[in-house]
Amino acid sequence: MELVIQNLSKTYPNGVQALKNVNLTIPTGMFGLLGPNGAGKSSLMRTIATLQEADSGSIRLGDLDVFKEKDEMRRVLGYLPQEFGVYPKVSAEELLDHFAVLKGIHNSKERKETVAALLQQTNLYEVRKKNLGGYSGGMKQRFGIAQALLGNPKIIIVDEPTAGLDPAERNRFHNLLSEIGENIIVILSTHIVDDVSDLCRNMAIINKGEVLLTGEPLQAIDEMQGQIWRKFIKKEELAQHQAEHTVISSRLYAGKTIIHVYAQDRPDIAFEQVQPDLEDVYFATISGATKKPQRTQAEPEVMA
Numbered sequence: 001m002e003l004v005i006q007n008l009s010k011t012y013p014n015g016v017q018a019l020k021n022v023n024l025t026i027p028t029g030m031f032g033l034l035g036p037n038g039a040g041k042s043s044l045m046r047t048i049a050t051l052q053e054a055d056s057g058s059i060r061l062g063d064l065d066v067f068k069e070k071d072e073m074r075r076v077l078g079y080l081p082q083e084f085g086v087y088p089k090v091s092a093e094e095l096l097d098h099f100a101v102l103k104g105i106h107n108s109k110e111r112k113e114t115v116a117a118l119l120q121q122t123n124l125y126e127v128r129k130k131n132l133g134g135y136s137g138g139m140k141q142r143f144g145i146a147q148a149l150l151g152n153p154k155i156i157i158v159d160e161p162t163a164g165l166d167p168a169e170r171n172r173f174h175n176l177l178s179e180i181g182e183n184i185i186v187i188l189s190t191h192i193v194d195d196v197s198d199l200c201r202n203m204a205i206i207n208k209g210e211v212l213l214t215g216e217p218l219q220a221i222d223e224m225q226g227q228i229w230r231k232f233i234k235k236e237e238l239a240q241h242q243a244e245h246t247v248i249s250s251r252l253y254a255g256k257t258i259i260h261v262y263a264q265d266r267p268d269i270a271f272e273q274v275q276p277d278l279e280d281v282y283f284a285t286i287s288g289a290t291k292k293p294q295r296t297q298a299e300p301e302v303m304a
């Protein structure tokens with residue numbers, strides 16, 4: 001099963017073009033949709049989830065035409081939105097049971113079994129009687145996954161699920177997602193690069209409504225080999241380096257400023273080559289550096 005998005009565009013009434021001719025093919029497994037705030041991720045997620053219309057383009061899930069068969073899409077879709085509110089005074093078991101009724105599971109024995117199984121799967125069974133108001137951020141997110149899994153969806157969409165989780169909770173959430181991603185399509189929308197490098201076999205980088213890169217994270221990293229250079233600098237030297245080089249990131253490391261530069265050749269003797277990671281791919285892509293023609297040293301002419 002594949003989700004195929006073709007020529008999808010959307011401009012909001014205020015003139016913001018949130019999606020610009022988006023084309024993506026998303027196979028079974030975990031798919032990372034990576035981009036900064038405002039990139040258009042939520043717009044794309046909501047469009048796939050049939051919660052808003054596009055101006056043009058199409059989305060197909062296998063044989064299903066998502067825009068023409070919204071009800072069918074909703075039946076096979078699980079969605080964990082960015083803002084997932086819960087009723088604080090209700091227990092997980094009660095609320096999940098309620099959602100199960102809404103999903104059309106009317107047989108009470110079947111519903112009880114389904115709810116229990118989902119609470120087990122998301123590791124919430126022990127705390128199923130507890131009110132959701134007392135849940136930690138990670139527990140709420142796992143509850144969000146439990147409700148998204150109701151009705152055996154073929155595709156699950158999770159919008160920025162690990163923001164605000166502590167490392168242990170994030171890890172638990174990752175394990176849960178990757179388990180689910182073995183059998184169905186899981187689209188993970190995030191601005192956290194590590195979420196994608198840890199979990200996703202395929203990904204797309206999106207910025208300003210445009211898909212800038214799509215493929216396998218490991219391959220994208222491989223293609224960046226030999227083009228990332230690092231230098232420790234003084235903070236006040238940053239502007240000058242930015243003017244002279246394609247600085248894709250700068251951060252503090254042990255109290256010093258460390259910059260990563262994207263270039264075909266060593267910019268100068270003070271730079272050392274580094275093994276690229278997905279963060280380098282992400283920043284180089286987002287900055288537009290990979291699109292610009294590179295200044296290369298004179299290459300010998302190839303004789304015909």
Ligand SMILES: Nc1ncnc2c1ncn2[C@@H]1O[C@H](COP(=O)(O)OP(=O)(O)OP(=O)(O)O)[C@@H](O)[C@H]1O
Binds near residue numbers: 038044
């Ligand atoms: N309903 C709306 N009306 C007008 N503009 C909108 C609407 N929703 C989103 N936008 C704008 O469209 C652009 C894309 O927003 P979107 O929420 O899809 O991005 P995002 O990648 O999900 O970002 P974030 O991580 O901040 O949610 C932004 O410029 C945003 O301000």
